Amino acid sequence: MVTTSTSSRCFAPAVAQSQSGINNNSNSSSNNISRRRRTTRRRRVDVTNANANANVNATSSSGGAGVVACLATLSSGRRNHGRRLRLSSSSSSGVVAKAVQVNQEESYASPSPAYAGNGVEPGDLAGQLMMNKTDMQKTVLGVILGGGPGTRLYPLTKKRAKPAVPLGANYRLIDIPVSNCINSGINKMYCLTQFNSASLNRHMSQAYNSIVGGGPAGRGGFVEVLAAQQSPTNPEWFQGTADAVRQYLWLFQAAERDGIENYLILSGDHLYRMDYSDFVETHVRSGADITVSALPCDEKRASAFGLMKIDDTGRIFEFSEKPEGEALKNMQVDTTVLGLDEERAEEMPYIASMGIYVFKTSAMIDLLTKHFPEANDFGSEVIPGANSIGMNIQAFLFDGYWEDIGTIEAFYKSNLALCESGDKLKFSFYDHEFPIYTMSRFLPPSKVIESEITSSVIGDGCVIRHGSKVSNSVVGLRSLIGSNCVVEDALIMGSDYYETMEECELLPGCMPIGLGNGSVVKKCIIDKNARIGHNVQIINKDNVQEANREKEGYIIKDGIVVIIKDSVIPDGTVI
Known part of the structure; x- marks a missing residue:
């Protein structure tokens, strides 16, 4: 079975068009209503300006005034039983709403004193919707922490920042948090890093800005890298997660003038799919200063995490x-408080911090500048410190697949897990409603010539020649696998470019990028642009767990052989 993943896909946002008259069952040809339900707790309607204008023209041609009205009825009672919003067209008056996000059960959907001076009358529902506080694009700034030198992932971080490490044949680690933000309606993001940021900067500048609405004709969205820098007030490099945010707090505070009310703090080395809008809405509704995303876990996993206790x-x-x-047992909590059912709550009586936080802007500024100006880390210093001074810190349950892939072993296993199918597949890139975005590379389809491929993921632009066998492996972009090769339980990252024969001949021996004929690779990671000669065996035949052979082009960690980027492994080598 060959599974070929695509390099990038654009999915149009849900569009709610107007209906003729008040009858919601009208099947007018101009209607195109698309509702998207993320969870039973949230009902959201997105109305895009371009399509609304198209509806205006369609209504005008029928002899009406051509103005679209957005009418809504908010339900009362329990939040899981809210009624859907209804959209209808009017021939006399109305408002075209752009990028409106509605959470029906929230009390702040009604006029608030904060907006009293903006000319919104209590009966002007469309105006209230435009001022809705849960509009992610207006009120949330995403801050992705790129991490330090990435020592746990070395040598994959030898020539790149940790968020730029390739993932799942076509992607990079940074694609995960950025895509989660985009799919949650957040279009303003910064990524903080200070090591080898060139490839990360190039990727981010080319991959997302057209999607988030960047540029003069866009919606004011952006995805940018902020590298560590020295200044008269901050002569040091980033000293930790909190210090990285503190050093750029002057820039984040400027976003407050544009309506930013909450900072969403994310990590760049986690694999998961999450709708942050639920997270932020819970934070706003609870009135918390900080909300921490919590992962339920059993006793076996709990000791590997930072744990939290909660009240009712x-x-x-x-x-x-x-x-x-005993200290572990003392951290048991009733996870039904956060929404877990009783049966699973018994199995998972602990909650672990995922390293994902929402901070109220005022709380972040006070903590980093007034209360803890010397603190360097959020998880171990700032957030426990905020608890000690009486700030309201809430937990938000995330009951889905989440994996910290910040080590070689975890990174290797998470990539190979993408080859699973059915119930064994925990994370998939194949979700058309919640896609993972990356840079469009415009590569040709992969070509497989008389080869046998089973339970593997093959990236774009690859060539696998006759007689080769690939099983339970991830083969990255532009990979070249020669004839009669065996690839088993391997992660091959591919190449940054195609190499011509003329370019290859400039090198001694003219060894091309990729895997030479007759080579065998098992339980290994081969980084980009590596040149593996003919009849090479990378099999860890002595079952070595740790070894540093960097001068020879490889390192062994946790029993996994890692071929370093741009390395040359001569013909006949046995590792």
């Missing part, structure tokens, strides 16, 4: 970093 309202009052023994 979901407020966090205690933290413990990787506890064991």
Whole structure:
């Protein structure tokens, strides 16, 4: 079975068009209503300006005034039983709403004193919708922490920043948090990094800005890299996650003038799919200063994480970093408080911090500049400190697949897990409603010539020649696998470019990028642009767990052989 993933796809946002008259069952040819339901707790209607204008023209041609009205009825009672919003057209008056996001059950959907001076009358529902606080594009700034030198992922981080490490044949680690933001309606993001940021900067500048609405004709969205820099007030490099945010707080504060009310703090080395709008809405509704995304876990996994204790309202009052023994048992909580069913709550009586936070802007500024100006880390210093001074810190349950892929072993296993199918597949890039975006590379389809491929993921632009066998492996962009090769349980990252024979002949021996004829690679990671000669065996035949052979082009970590980027492994080599 050959699974070929595509390099990039654009999915149009849901569009709600107007209906003729008040009858919601009208099947007018101009109607194109698309509703998207993320969870039973949230009902959201997006109305895009371009399509609304098209509807105006269609209504005008029928002799009406050509103005679209957005009418809504908010339900009362329990939030899981809210009625859908209804859209109808009017021939006399109305408002065209752009990028409106409605959470029906929220009390702040009604006029608020904060907007009293903006000319919104209590009966002007469309005006209220335009001022809705849960509009992610207006009120949330995403801050992705790119991490330090990436020592746990070395040598994959030898020549690139950690968020730029390739993932799943076609992607990079940074694509995960950025795509989650885009799919959640957040279109303003910064990524903080200070090591080898050239490839990350290139990727981010080319991959997302057209999607988030950047440029003079866009919606004011952006995805940018902020590299560490020295200044008279900050002569040091980033000292930790909190210090990285503190050093650029002057820039983030400027966003407050544009309506930013919350900072969404994310990590660049996690694999998961999450709708952050639920997260932010819960944060706003609870009135919290900080909300921490929490992962339910059993006792076996719990000791590997920073754990939290909550009261019966979901407020966090205690933290413990990787506890064991009796200290671990003392961190048990009733996870039904956060929405887990009773059966699973018994199996998973612990909640672990995922390293994902929402901060109220005022709380972030006070914590980093007034209360803890010397603190360097969010998880171990700032957030426990905020608890000690009485700030309201809430937990938000994330009950889905999440994996920290910040180590070689975790990164390797998470990539190979993409080859699974059915119930064993925990994370998939094949979700048309919640896609993972990346840079469009315009590569040709992969070509397989008389080869056998089973349970593998093959990226774009690859060539696999006759007689080769590939099983349970991920083969990245532009990979060249020669004839009669065996690739088993391997992650091959591919190449940054195609190489011509003329270019190859400039090198001694003219060894091309890729895997030479007759080579065997098992349980290994081959980084980009590596040149593996003919009849090479990368099999860790002595079962070595740790070895540093960097001068020879490879390192072994956790029993996994890692071929370093741009390395040359001569013909006949046995590792």
